[in-house]
Each structure stands twice: as C-alpha cells, then as structure tokens.
Amino acid sequence: MDSEKIIGKDMLKIICFLIFMYGCASSSRPPELDLAENVITVSDSELNDKHRASDIFESVRLIPLETTDESIIGEINKIVIIDTLIYIMDSKSKAIMLFNTKGQHLSKIARKGEGPNEYSDLDDFTVMKNGDIIILDYRKILHFKTDGMHYKTYNTEFHADAIESINDSLFVCSGSREKDIIVWNRIENKIVNAFIDYDVKHSGRIFKPLIKYMNNVYYMRPYTSTMYRVSPEKLTVHWFVDFGKRNINEEIRLREDFYGIPVCLPSAADMARFTETEHFVTFSFQVDELMKDGYSYYVYYSKSSGKKIITIFDTYTDDMAFCNVPRIMDATSSEEFIGILHPEYYRDLVAKQDTAAMDNATKTRWKYVRDKTRHLDDFDNPIVALYKFKEF
Numbered sequence: 001m002d003s004e005k006i007i008g009k010d011m012l013k014i015i016c017f018l019i020f021m022y023g024c025a026s027s028s029r030p031p032e033l034d035l036a037e038n039v040i041t042v043s044d045s046e047l048n049d050k051h052r053a054s055d056i057f058e059s060v061r062l063i064p065l066e067t068t069d070e071s072i073i074g075e076i077n078k079i080v081i082i083d084t085l086i087y088i089m090d091s092k093s094k095a096i097m098l099f100n101t102k103g104q105h106l107s108k109i110a111r112k113g114e115g116p117n118e119y120s121d122l123d124d125f126t127v128m129k130n131g132d133i134i135i136l137d138y139r140k141i142l143h144f145k146t147d148g149m150h151y152k153t154y155n156t157e158f159h160a161d162a163i164e165s166i167n168d169s170l171f172v173c174s175g176s177r178e179k180d181i182i183v184w185n186r187i188e189n190k191i192v193n194a195f196i197d198y199d200v201k202h203s204g205r206i207f208k209p210l211i212k213y214m215n216n217v218y219y220m221r222p223y224t225s226t227m228y229r230v231s232p233e234k235l236t237v238h239w240f241v242d243f244g245k246r247n248i249n250e251e252i253r254l255r256e257d258f259y260g261i262p263v264c265l266p267s268a269a270d271m272a273r274f275t276e277t278e279h280f281v282t283f284s285f286q287v288d289e290l291m292k293d294g295y296s297y298y299v300y301y302s303k304s305s306g307k308k309i310i311t312i313f314d315t316y317t318d319d320m321a322f323c324n325v326p327r328i329m330d331a332t333s334s335e336e337f338i339g340i341l342h343p344e345y346y347r348d349l350v351a352k353q354d355t356a357a358m359d360n361a362t363k364t365r366w367k368y369v370r371d372k373t374r375h376l377d378d379f380d381n382p383i384v385a386l387y388k389f390k391e392f
Contacts, residue, residue: 030247032226036240040281040301040308042269043244047290047297051311053320056300058388060320061336063103065381071097071105073381076340078208080127081332085146086384087127094122096133098146103384107148109133117142117150123161123175126212128168134186136163136173141186154189158182164210164217172217172230174209181219183232195228195235196221201262206272211330213276223248223262225271225285239281243269246287264288272296275328277335279303280389282328298325302392309392326387336386343383 033039063086065073074092081087085106086099095110111118119137126134132151135142139159143151160182161175170192173182180196204222211218218238219228225241225248246269264270266288274283281301286294292314301308316325326339 030240030242030249032224032237032240033242035237036226037237038239039242040239040299041242041244042285042299042308042310044246044290046308046310047312048315049310050315050317051309052317055392056309056311056390057320058390061386061388062341063099063101063384063386065099065103065384066105067381068105070108071099071381073097076329076382078125079329079338079340079384080125081330081336081338081384081386082127082131083333085131087125087133089122089125091122094119096122096125096135096144098148107146109135109144109148111142111144111150117153124163126163126165126171128165130168134163134165134171136160141171141184143186154186156184156189158184158191161205162208162210164212166217166230166232167215170232172210172219174219175205180221181228181230181235183230192232195230204262208273208275208330211275214278218274218276220271220274223264223270225269227274227276239274239276241269241271241283241285243285273328275331275337277331277337279335279391280331280337282331282337284327298328300389300392305392307392326385328387332386336388339385339387341383341385343380 065071073088073090075090076088077091078089079086081101084101086101088097088099090097093110094112095108097108098106100106112120112122114120119135119140119142121137122135123138124136128134131146133144133146135144138161139156141154141156145151158173158176160173163171163173165171169185169187171184171186173184174180176182177198179194179198180202182194183192185192202222202224206220206222209220209222217230219230221228225243226237227239229236229238246267248264248268248270269285269287271283271285275281279302281303282299284296284298286296295313298311299308311325313324318324326337328337328339330338332338
C-alpha cells in the first residue's frame with residue numbers, strides 16, 4: 001500500500017513536471033507563429049550544407065550601367081526594375097538615377113537642398129504605375145516625373161524613413177516615432193490608418209523594411225522574423241521564420257553603452273533582406289555566435305515544394321556567376337532576382353590571384369563578364385545582375 005502511495009506521488013510529480021515544462025514551452029512560443037499564414041523553419045543542422053551556384057540559379061543576366069559624368073553612381077541603396085526601366089537610389093550623391101534595361105542612362109533626379117521643391121535628405125523612394133517617382137524626405141514627400149521634373153510636394157504630419165505604394169493613392173510608410181506603420185493617402189494628404197505602437201526594442205533601422213510583391217506591401221519589423229501584410233484596414237502576419245531556439249522573442253536587450261540601440265543576443269537569429277515573388281522567397285540572417293568574419297546566411301525558399309537552400313560565404317561554390325553569394329536586393333515582376341556586381345571587385349580579384357589557376361567554369365564566367373562589360377578596366381559603374389532561380 002505504501003509503495004502504491006509512493007508510486008502515486010512520483011507519478012503526480014512527473015505529471016506536474018510535464019505540465020510545467022509544457023507551460024514553459026508554450027510561454028516561449030512566439031505568438032506570431034500561430035497567427036502566420038505561412039511558416040518557414042530554419043534549424044542549425046541545415047546551416048553547414050554545401051551548395052553550388054548551379055544548384056540555385058538557372059542563369060545570370062548582366063546589365064552594365066552606362067558611365068557618364070551625369071550617371072556615376074556612388075553607392076546603390078535601393079533598386080527597382082519595372083518593365084524596361086531601372087530606378088536606382090544613390091545614397092552617396094543623394095540622387096535617383098534612371099536607366100533602361102540595356103544599361104543606358106536616361107535621367108537623374110538630384111534636388112538636394114532646402115528649397116520648396118528640394119529634399120534635405122533622400123530616405124527612400126517608390127514608383128507609381130505611370131513611372132512617376134515618389135521620394136521620401138523624413139517629413140516631406142515629393143513627386144517627380146520620370147524626366148526629373150518636380151510635380152508636387154506634400155508636407156506630411158508624420159515622419160518616416162521608408163515608403164512603398166499600395167496603389168497610386170495609398171502609400172505605406174515606416175519609421176515613425178509614434179507608430180511603426182502608417183497608411184497615407186496621397187490625394188488627400190492624410191493618414192488613413194496606423195499600426196503597432198513604437199517600441200524602442202524594435203527601433204533599429206534595417207535594409208528594406210518595406211517590400212512590394214504584386215499589389216501587396218509587406219513590413220518586416222526590426223529584431224523579429226515576422227513579415228506583415230499591410231492593408232488600409234489591418235495587419236496580417238503573412239510570413240514567420242521559425243528559428244526554434246534561436247528565435248529572438250524577448251532576447252532583445254538594450255546596451256546603454258551603445259547609445260541605447262537594441263542588439264540581439266549572440267545566440268539569436270537576426271533576419272534581414274526579405275524578398276518575395278510568386279514562386280520564391282529569399283532572406284538573410286546572422287547569428288553572431290556562429291558567424292565567421294561577420295558573414296550572413298542566405299536562404300532561398302521554394303514556395304511550391306517547400307524546399308530551401310541555405311548558403312554562406314564558405315559553404316558555397318561559385319560555378320556560375322563569378323561572385324560570392326549574391327546579395328539579393330529585390331526581384332522583378334518576371335522573377336529575376338536583382339543583385340549588384342562591382343567591377344573593382346573583379347579587378348582586385350584578378351590582380352591578387354593567378355588566373356591560370358582558375359577552374360574552367362570560373363574562367364568562362366570571367367570571360368563572359370569581360371565581354372559584357374567591354375573594357376572592364378576602364379569601367380566605373382556597377383553591373384546589375386539578374387539571377388533566374390531554378391525550380392528546386
């Protein structure tokens with residue numbers, strides 16, 4: 001009888017322990033995971049696989065951008081390709097450059113200044129259906145035609161550092177100190193709706209927090225792995241990337257010795273550069289305790305098969321593009337993923353290594369780049385690389 005009581009007490013302890021553990025697991029489960037329309041899981045066991053460029057890409061198309069006194073680019077901060085036009089934001093010269101898909105320079109918007117038709121800073125831009133350009137200048141939004149002529153200026157009641165269009169009337173802005181997301185009506189110059197209260201723990205500025213896919217605008221909140229779909233009426237958790245034990249959750253902390261800027265714990269996965277098309281999703285992330293020399297992991301995910309390929313600098317064999325792991329900046333409507341190649345990179349590479357020791361695939365790609373860019377030694381502007389993904 002006593003042994004039965006002991007067994008009963010032990011069983012009760014086990015049950016209580018399991019309930020406690022389940023409660024702990026449940027409390028650490030990100031709520032966005034249950035709300036998400038789509039989930040991608042990433043585990044540590046997938047981070048050391050070896051891949052070749054030809055496992056991921058079907059082809060690479062290169063567009064050398066014309067170099068003239070008017071078109072010299074300092075640093076590409078954003079690039080948008082629509083039909084036959086390439087829009088580039090140069091963060092150094094604070095200008096918007098317009099090229100065609102043959103690489104020919106067409107026009108330039110360079111209106112930095114304090115005047116009524118000028119911008120004091122160039123925070124972001126987006127493109128309307130007719131090709132017109134909307135420029136965000138923190139507390140001011142300017143409308144330009146494709147030939148660079150100013151059309152209209154909107155003095156807004158909010159500030160922001162990123163903008164994207166739902167349509168030609170409604171725009172999504174992010175980076176406010178009151179709300180993370182603002183839906184703005186251009187015609188009436190007023191706020192239609194606003195979402196997510198400002199939180200200093202999520203105040204970091206990331207590359208491309210807003211992306212546009214078809215007629216939808218998505219928002220990636222800093223220090224999360226959540227992509228929200230933004231409509232004038234509501235936010236929807238469209239994608240959640242589940243890193244398991246490396247999910248950030250409340251692991252964000254503030255370091256007062258770093259000017260109060262939030263940073264992730266070394267064990268957490270910090271995600272960035274999310275891009276979506278009809279068939280694929282790409283994004284990058286870093287885990288400080290796993291990183292070698294600060295490199296990022298790059299994830300290529302097939303929406304149809306659910307398969308993903310994860311690469312990093314030293315787990316990737318470049319047998320196609322003669323460059324390192326492509327840093328995807330955006331995608332075109334025809335599902336070509338946009339990357340940027342810098343000619344000086346190739347010049348330095350060739351100068352530092354014996355070309356006779358290159359493998360045949362690299363030699364072939366090098367010749368292709370040389371032929372496409374004519375006299376590369378005299379070429380200054382970057383090369384737009386359009387990567388076509390394989391079905392995998």
